[in-house]
Amino acid sequence: MFEPAIILTLLIDGLTNGAIYAMMALGIVVLYSVTSVINVAQGEFVMLSALSIASLRAAKIPGVLYIAVVGLIFWSIFNALAMMRQGAAPRQLKIWPILWPLFLAGLLISVVPPLAKAHLPYPLQIFIAVVLTTLLGPICYRLVLEPLPKASILVFLILAIGLHLALTGLGLAFWGPQPYDLPPFSKGGMILGPAYVSYQALWLLAISALLMLALYLFFNHTIYGKALRAAAVNRLGARLMGISAVRAGRLSFSISVFLSAVAGVLITPITKMVYDFGFLIGLKGFVGAIIGGLTNPVIAALGAIFVGVAEQFSAFYISSAYKDVIVFLLIIPVLLLRSLQHQDFEEHVD
Numbered sequence: 001m002f003e004p005a006i007i008l009t010l011l012i013d014g015l016t017n018g019a020i021y022a023m024m025a026l027g028i029v030v031l032y033s034v035t036s037v038i039n040v041a042q043g044e045f046v047m048l049s050a051l052s053i054a055s056l057r058a059a060k061i062p063g064v065l066y067i068a069v070v071g072l073i074f075w076s077i078f079n080a081l082a083m084m085r086q087g088a089a090p091r092q093l094k095i096w097p098i099l100w101p102l103f104l105a106g107l108l109i110s111v112v113p114p115l116a117k118a119h120l121p122y123p124l125q126i127f128i129a130v131v132l133t134t135l136l137g138p139i140c141y142r143l144v145l146e147p148l149p150k151a152s153i154l155v156f157l158i159l160a161i162g163l164h165l166a167l168t169g170l171g172l173a174f175w176g177p178q179p180y181d182l183p184p185f186s187k188g189g190m191i192l193g194p195a196y197v198s199y200q201a202l203w204l205l206a207i208s209a210l211l212m213l214a215l216y217l218f219f220n221h222t223i224y225g226k227a228l229r230a231a232a233v234n235r236l237g238a239r240l241m242g243i244s245a246v247r248a249g250r251l252s253f254s255i256s257v258f259l260s261a262v263a264g265v266l267i268t269p270i271t272k273m274v275y276d277f278g279f280l281i282g283l284k285g286f287v288g289a290i291i292g293g294l295t296n297p298v299i300a301a302l303g304a305i306f307v308g309v310a311e312q313f314s315a316f317y318i319s320s321a322y323k324d325v326i327v328f329l330l331i332i333p334v335l336l337l338r339s340l341q342h343q344d345f346e347e348h349v350d
Contacts, residue, residue, distance in 0.1 A: 018308025024285020043282025049264030063174025137257030171275035
């Protein structure tokens, strides 16, 4: 039972799944640190990205295009209504904030359908799906979260749950209940000691590591990354220094969705994707984010990797039927430990 080949195989599979969960955890931490929003719909963007590529490979228009176009139209309407609420007369409305979402929607409608039917190479299909899915980040922030800037964390959580339900329903409407898979980036694999490792797993681990490195460089060596860090540390101070809370929220949501979009591209060649499978992936990433206290990206990523490894070992040595239960039980000791570390309950009483 404890043969080196079995242990190494389980470890590699655990690291592969853990890398996906780490990307989910990082997306949740980035968004929560800046906006106090726990994105329950994090995994749905994994589903949208993967199934969009499946549509493109079948020479069909991906449903995410329609979601983005309708969202941009509502973005234009919201901008007009916001200016009218500020007292602007219809003739005094600024044209550009109303016009640019419509222009972008028209551009997508005119460009994406011909590309979808052109049987493009696989890398270009991946690029189109990731871009379209990432575009949903600022759209969802503008339509769902931005209209209530002073809402409580509970209200934001309810809005995120509503977004999750809406995207799940749209996934079922556009792609149906059947599972989809994608071809691997490279077929075959290699022998690593006593275990076999597929090239897709190596691609997944390498791209995940590069994305985490890119995030580190972005947050520590770019002006926008430092602005997001400032907004995460002290939102009021960041606003007083001229950092726009709206732009910070849109950028953080875009980064969060981008990580999910890439995760969908990486995991679907290994595991078939269904319209409701993204939610489970997001929940396991949330466990990692909880281990990191929803604020520490390094610990969150390590915690998510631990979740992936624990899932594989528990499925093999205990029972595959209870692997998800065991993973979610990991939250309980972490929450108990954090409750013992914070003894000041006055703010909750107030």
